[in-house]
Amino acid sequence: MSTDLFKETVGTSFIYRNRTVYELTMRGLYGRHYGARYRAIAGIVPDGASVVDVCCGPATLYSGYLRAKSVTYTGVDLNARFIAQVVRAGGHGEVRDLHAHTPLPGGDYLIMQASLYHFLPEPAPIIDRMLAAARKQVIIAEPIRNLATSDNRVLAAIGQRFTNAGDGAQAHRFTEATLDELIRGYESRIVERSLIAGGREQLFVLSA
Numbered sequence: 001m002s003t004d005l006f007k008e009t010v011g012t013s014f015i016y017r018n019r020t021v022y023e024l025t026m027r028g029l030y031g032r033h034y035g036a037r038y039r040a041i042a043g044i045v046p047d048g049a050s051v052v053d054v055c056c057g058p059a060t061l062y063s064g065y066l067r068a069k070s071v072t073y074t075g076v077d078l079n080a081r082f083i084a085q086v087v088r089a090g091g092h093g094e095v096r097d098l099h100a101h102t103p104l105p106g107g108d109y110l111i112m113q114a115s116l117y118h119f120l121p122e123p124a125p126i127i128d129r130m131l132a133a134a135r136k137q138v139i140i141a142e143p144i145r146n147l148a149t150s151d152n153r154v155l156a157a158i159g160q161r162f163t164n165a166g167d168g169a170q171a172h173r174f175t176e177a178t179l180d181e182l183i184r185g186y187e188s189r190i191v192e193r194s195l196i197a198g199g200r201e202q203l204f205v206l207s208a
């Protein structure tokens with residue numbers, strides 16, 4: 001079996017296998033705050049802007065929230081099935097392993113939601129690459145409730161299954177304290193900082 005096929009069939013967390021499973025899981029985790037996490041980001045992006053969504057998943061942000069604002073949308077993700085969904089929704093899509101240190105596509109707004117933990121233990125380089133590619137702002141929203149180590153056994157089990165996107169399992173997550181420490185390195189660029197999705201995610205907007 002080739003490495004890529006192995007990753008596709010065996011290595012990837014069950015939750016990342018297809019859009020329906022992924023979206024149902026996210027709805028379960030975020031409950032009534034599910035839509036709010038996307039609306040918080042879409043509300044920052046002005047009509048007609050160009051957006052690059054890094055680790056975009058199955059284009060939920062685009063198809064449900066940004067398409068109506070006539071943005072030019074490019075989604076980048078390791079998961080070819082998710083990128084096929086981006087293209088079906090009318091966006092541009094690129095299948096890429098973002099651990100490779102190549103420049104990101106340029107755009108007014110570079111966005112990453114619920115994916116920074118995939119770059120632990122060294123998350124700063126992906127933020128720096130986003131800043132280099134952004135003409136206006138970088139928007140990052142990251143979960144700070146540590147689902148992977150939750151006291152709730154069901155949530156903990158689900159959280160742990162998010163760890164392998166197809167490039168190997170990552171056991172680490174951010175807490176509010178570790179995310180704060182990281183973002184302190186970008187203090188002079190912070191335009192906005194808030195909690196979204198009922199306090200489940202911390203949002204940072206950085207000037208490019």
Ligand SMILES: C[S@@+](CC[C@H](N)C(=O)[O-])C[C@H]1O[C@@H](n2cnc3c(N)ncnc32)[C@H](O)[C@@H]1O
Binds near residue numbers: 060077098099
């Ligand atoms: C929890 S999902 C978030 C998706 C979307 N941003 C959202 O909030 O609905 C994390 C995404 O990161 C992608 N991903 C993880 N590691 C990656 C890597 N090394 N390169 C590219 N994409 C990656 C996964 O395939 C998955 O779609």
